[in-house]
Amino acid sequence: MPTPVPANARNPLRTFQFRLRMSTSGAGDYVAGVRTVSGLSVSVGAHETWEGGNNLHRYAQPHKVTWEPLVLEQGLALDDSLERWARAVLEFARTGKAPGEPVKRDLFIDVWDAYAHPTAVPAPGGMEARIRSFHVHNAWVSKFHALPKLDAMAGEVALLSLELTHEGWEPVPRPVLSLPATP
Template sequence: MPRFVESTKRDPFRNFNFRVLLNNVEVYACRKISGLTGTVEVVKFRAGNNLSSVDELSPGRVHYDTVTLEAGLTNDTSFLDWATQLIRHEATPGLRAVEPEYRRTVEILVYDLDQNKPVKKFILHNAWVSKFTAMSELAAEANEILVSIVELQHEGFTSEPVA
């Protein structure tokens, strides 16, 4: 009976060692990030003269799901400033942020178990904040940390090699 020997160890990466960078600066100590999902719509077509009852299927538009970041509330305002950039100026006509200012590159780095080096890098392209929760619910009997939540819209993501 043939025996298969694996030449390299291939343990999957853990989901708890990660960092988020905004325009190449680490700014957000996240506790949770939703998954990165891209979907291609299915376009069904059937010609009127086709004798088959089976639809032809073609790829349609691509859609990327919203990415949600949850983080403990701190005194660092760099991410908060970006998260509220569109909201703050909405009430004042003519002062809303211009497009290049509110779209950012967001990098998600996944680290090895020892947190010494990144092993995976995902980049969200042209991301902007569509929803912001400044802080989680307050409760006198609670024992949790305060959390802020942002929902990001983006125009796709890529996985890039880690240097």
């Protein structure tokens, strides 16, 4: 049975209320300064079969699944966890030996509702305020841009960019919201 939607839910969700968690085990650490996450999409190809003697009708079946790469942008700051991950993948590609940092990681993209619990900790709040979460399986850095175009005449924020290849993603079931007991 699907989880019921609370009566006070405000839809649609805003795109700025998200966090990225990296994990090599069950628990994960949030990555600071992630500005954008894009590419959470999948394509399913079709396998076509034509019936003998009938050239007007085809049968199509789902065939090959392609998971699009994820693209992350992070402001250059003190949190260098994404950069260390990219260096670990490069070290593994260069030497074939597993470095100290994991090469493949599971990612969790948590989307929050700013209005779920206005009296709780400031947004994005506790885990109970999480509305949607997506689990990305065995991601690794396939493209890394350490610095953007530097321009002395511009006042833009410096962003590093990563493209992640992965082995698929799935939505994580929403936590069940429990209401306090009334006397």
